Amino acid sequence: MSKAHALDIAQIGSVGEARLFTLAEAQALFPLVRRITDEAHEELAPVKQRLENMIATDPHIVQVEKSYEAIVKRWVSKMERLGLVVKGLWLVDFDTGDGYLCWKFPELRLAHYHDHGSGYADRRPLAEVIDEFDPDWA
Numbered sequence: 001m002s003k004a005h006a007l008d009i010a011q012i013g014s015v016g017e018a019r020l021f022t023l024a025e026a027q028a029l030f031p032l033v034r035r036i037t038d039e040a041h042e043e044l045a046p047v048k049q050r051l052e053n054m055i056a057t058d059p060h061i062v063q064v065e066k067s068y069e070a071i072v073k074r075w076v077s078k079m080e081r082l083g084l085v086v087k088g089l090w091l092v093d094f095d096t097g098d099g100y101l102c103w104k105f106p107e108l109r110l111a112h113y114h115d116h117g118s119g120y121a122d123r124r125p126l127a128e129v130i131d132e133f134d135p136d137w138a
Contacts, residue, residue, distance in 0.1 A: 019083025019095065022137045023126075026094040026101045029082060030110045037090055037105045040075035047071065091120060096137040101126065 047068045076086050085093040093100035099115035102123045114123040130138045
């Protein structure tokens with residue numbers, strides 16, 4: 001199988017199984033990650049709206065909360081099985097070994113990076129990091 005063709009196939013592993021990505025691998029997987037996230041976001045929107053419009057004493061609130069939780073848990077499981085690190089709702093990191101390629105829905109592309117010791121608030125533009133450090137994963 002050619003290297004280009006191998007990148008077209010998403011590797012699915014066990015939840016919590018560590019995976020390191022090169023930039024090319026992360027970019028190849030990104031359309032799938034974005035599609036799964038977009039679908040989960042759309043599925044969650046009416047549930048979230050319904051929950052926001054309910055009063056705390058509504059007897060149906062528990063069922064709506066369970067629906068909300070189930071959608072989020074399915075999304076988290078899918079992201080983890082693809083080898084990503086889930087950092088928050090609609091926020092994932094692709095581990096490069098020395099840091100993370102960071103993406104948050106609804107961003108259109110994988111364009112940020114932060115090292116292992118920092119998080120979303122400290123992320124930097126990916127192009128800037130590549131120009132500055134010329135990392136092996138790029």
